[in-house]
Amino acid sequence: MNGREMLVNYFRALRRVSIPKEVVGLGGCRTFSAGGGKAKKGSKGGGTADAPKESMLSKEVKSTAVVGANILKDGADPKILPDSEYPDWLSHLLDKRLALSELRRKDIETLPYEDLKRFVKLDNRARIKENNSIKAKN
Known part of the structure; x- marks a missing residue:
């Protein structure tokens, strides 16, 4: 049995698992707002009057060097090369992958196969988080 067949059989088995309605109702979601409620008078929160400040760097420098990538004390930022100078796999890192839903x-x-592996990983992670939240509430 190869890896793909094992993954398919795994999910067929998971479909047979039923979760009681009481357990499903326990799963809550905590969210936080960016503002934290009403702003107090004189607070240092980000208001609408604060506009983003423009960068001091010229556009020419931004387009020819990777700003902030230098880790050496006396070094310079690395230059941006043409796309042909980079390996093919590097461009695939920017590809959008499907979400669990x-x-x-x-x-x-x-x-x-790659999407199936990702599905197993994300599904396991979601089930572990759900189980941990249920255990934490008890």
């Missing part, structure tokens, strides 16, 4: 809507039989 989108992967759940798709048929697992038709998913590519």
Whole structure:
């Protein structure tokens, strides 16, 4: 049995697992607001009057060097090279991958192997978080 068949069998088994309604109702979501409620008079919060300050660097420097990438005391920022100078795999790091909710809507039989592996990883992570939150409330 190869890796793909094992993953498909794993999810077929998970579909048979039922979760009681009481457990599903316990899963809460805590969110935090950026402002933290009403602003106090004289507070240092970011108001609408504060505009972002423009960078002191010229556009020419920004387009030819990676600003802030220098880690050496006496070094200079590395120059940006043409795309042909970089390896092919580097551009794939910017590709958007599907979220767990989108992967759940798709048929697992038709998913590519890489998406199936990602689905297993994200699904396991979500179930562990849910189980930990249920245990923490008890």
